[in-house]
Amino acid sequence: MNYDVLIIGAGPGGIFSAYEAVKLNPGVKIGVFEAGNPLEKRKCPIDGKNIKSCVNCPTCGIMNGFGGAGAFSDGKYNITNQFGGTLYEYVGKQEAIELMQYVDTINVKYGGQDTKLYSTENTHLKKLCLQNDLHLLDASVRHLGTDINYIVLQNLYNELKDKVDFHFLTRIERVEKTEDGFRIHSQKESFNGRTCIISTGRSGSKWMGDICRSLHIQTRSNRVDIGVRVELPAEVFSHLTDELYESKIVYRTEKFQDLVRTFCMNPRGVVVSENTNGIVTVNGHSYEDPSRYSENTNFALLVSNHFSEPFNDSNAYGESIARLSNMLGGGVIVQRFGDLIRGQRSTQSRIEDSFVEPTLSATPGDLSLVIPKRQLDGIIEMIYALDKVAPGTANDSTLLYGVEVKFYNLDVEVDEHLETSQKGLFVIGDCSGVTHSLSHASASGVHVARYLFGKETKQTMKITQ
Numbered sequence: 380m381n382y383d384v385l386i387i388g389a390g391p392g393g394i395f396s397a398y399e400a401v402k403l404n405p406g407v408k409i410g411v412f413e414a415g416n417p418l419e420k421r422k423c424p425i426d427g428k429n430i431k432s433c434v435n436c437p438t439c440g441i442m443n444g445f446g447g448a449g450a451f452s453d454g455k456y457n458i459t460n461q462f463g464g465t466l467y468e469y470v471g472k473q474e475a476i477e478l479m480q481y482v483d484t485i486n487v488k489y490g491g492q493d494t495k496l497y498s499t500e501n502t503h504l505k506k507l508c509l510q511n512d513l514h515l516l517d518a519s520v521r522h523l524g525t526d527i528n529y530i531v532l533q534n535l536y537n538e539l540k541d542k543v544d545f546h547f548l549t550r551i552e553r554v555e556k557t558e559d560g561f562r563i564h565s566q567k568e569s570f571n572g573r574t575c576i577i578s579t580g581r582s583g584s585k586w587m588g589d590i591c592r593s594l595h596i597q598t599r600s601n602r603v604d605i606g607v608r609v610e611l612p613a614e615v616f617s618h619l620t621d622e623l624y625e626s627k628i629v630y631r632t633e634k635f636q637d638l639v640r641t642f643c644m645n646p647r648g649v650v651v652s653e654n655t656n657g658i659v660t661v662n663g664h665s666y667e668d669p670s671r672y673s674e675n676t677n678f679a680l681l682v683s684n685h686f687s688e689p690f691n692d693s694n695a696y697g698e699s700i701a702r703l704s705n706m707l708g709g710g711v712i713v714q715r716f717g718d719l720i721r722g723q724r725s726t727q728s729r730i731e732d733s734f735v736e737p738t739l740s741a742t743p744g745d746l747s748l749v750i751p752k753r754q755l756d757g758i759i760e761m762i763y764a765l766d767k768v769a770p771g772t773a774n775d776s777t778l779l780y781g782v783e784v785k786f787y788n789l790d791v792e793v794d795e796h797l798e799t800s801q802k803g804l805f806v807i808g809d810c811s812g813v814t815h816s817l818s819h820a821s822a823s824g825v826h827v828a829r830y831l832f833g834k835e836t837k838q839t840m841k842i843t844q
């Protein structure tokens with residue numbers, strides 16, 4: 380089967396590159412190849428009753444399928460160059476923001492029209508943070524919520540389904556360079572394309588490494604973030620979340636001079652477990668619909684770890700720590716902050732006695748047996764620092780779930796068009812290492828489609844007749 384463009388992965392990167400390509404060039408023949416299911420068939424079997432932990436489905440309902448890892452996410456589209464990726468290093472700061480703003484208009488058009496755009500502009504909270512040696516990063520954030528995010532994805536699929544060939548449950552195993560383009564191979568079939576856009580996200584990161592090796596494309600891996608997910612009564616953070624929804628706050632620890640930051644804040648949300656390539660870690664999300672609010676707010680506290688030579692497999696380091704927690708807790712471990720400080724494990728009865736009711740059923744345990752001292756000290760320091768701007772953060776009953784690991788994909792060597800040294804092969808979204816978020820991943824897809832089909836570019840691709 381022949382296409383103009385082969386897109387591997389139907390996460391935000393893949394979807395937005397397909398969307399923009401058909402918009403700019405309605406006759407283009409695009410094949411999208413996705414390892415997971417269509418949106419409506421994506422389902423995680425964990426129901427909390429009969430199935431309580433991950434059963435390692437052949438394709439993960441949470442991570443794979445139309446919408447990618449973002450499908451059941453909180454749908455927070457952050458418009459900023461300060462976090463979420465380094466797209467601006469490739470396309471320029473102004474262009475990166477414009478691309479993200481464009482993505483926002485599409486989300487609004489396809490179902491997000493009643494959602495709110497929050498902003499850190501003119502907030503007094505910045506000063507409050509600075510007075511306590513905490514640094515609030517600048518951003519606008521569109522919070523779609525898990526429910527509206529799903530509707531936007533449904534609408535985008537309906538828009539695209541007659542213009543693009545979707546091949547679901549089609550995991551691409553190999554990418555081969557041919558004389559006039561690329562040939563990609565699933566277990567059963569092969570497909571040819573003049574151009575190939577790879578957008579396989581975090582779940583496709585190991586695979587991406589193999590593809591790069593086979594096509595002699597350079598990569599690097601030197602960063603992983605390790606931490607916990609904090610859960611506390613929503614009132615403790617309400618002055619921040621009511622105004623900003625999500626606040627990205629950075630702190631430099633006194634002891635090790637490491638950077639610790641808040642990440643993925645979910646006001647009145649729930650904590651969830653997630654399975655990446657068989658390793659169970661923790662995450663969180665929240666709903667736009669008030670009837671689905673919980674009593675709690677959750678967010679991650681992450682310590683950034685950068686490694687230098689000779690070590691070059693930062694993800695393996697993060698995986699080892701996550702495995703240790705999986706080994707001790709059978710999955711995610713939960714501990715009260717007070718227990719951690721007293722040097723005792725949390726037990727079921729201590730968690731039940733707590734003033735904070737957990738939203739995730741996790742194994743009570745001792746995070747100090749899992750998280751290395753350097754990172755754990757950083758997390759504790761940051762909790763006390765946050766307590767100054769949000770008193771109550773360091774309460775005894777604050778719950779800590781571990782471990783939360785933010786794996787960074789290999790940095791794939793790409794140019795300003797996100798094109799690799801193999802001409803016609805583009806790597807976008809989280810699998811490129813350039814992005815780590817919904818808005819950056821989506822924007823990277825738009826950027827490549829515009830390069831291929833935009834009127835202004837020299838590249839404008841001729842399409843198959």
Ligand SMILES: Cc1cc2nc3c(=O)[nH]c(=O)nc-3n(C[C@H](O)[C@H](O)[C@H](O)COP(=O)(O)OP(=O)(O)OC[C@H]3O[C@@H](n4cnc5c(N)ncnc54)[C@H](O)[C@@H]3O)c2cc1C
Binds near residue numbers: 454552808815820
């Ligand atoms: C629970 C959760 C909550 C999150 N919340 C937020 C949030 O609120 N805001 C935010 O900015 N980010 C959030 N994120 C991160 C965000 O989802 C990702 O940054 C984003 O989805 C990346 O988009 P992508 O297109 O690069 O990759 P992905 O969304 O990961 O999509 C990649 C797709 O490629 C497919 N694939 C992989 N390998 C292959 C292969 N070999 N062949 C065919 N298909 C393949 C996968 O099945 C997947 O569907 C969250 C992530 C999770 C897991």
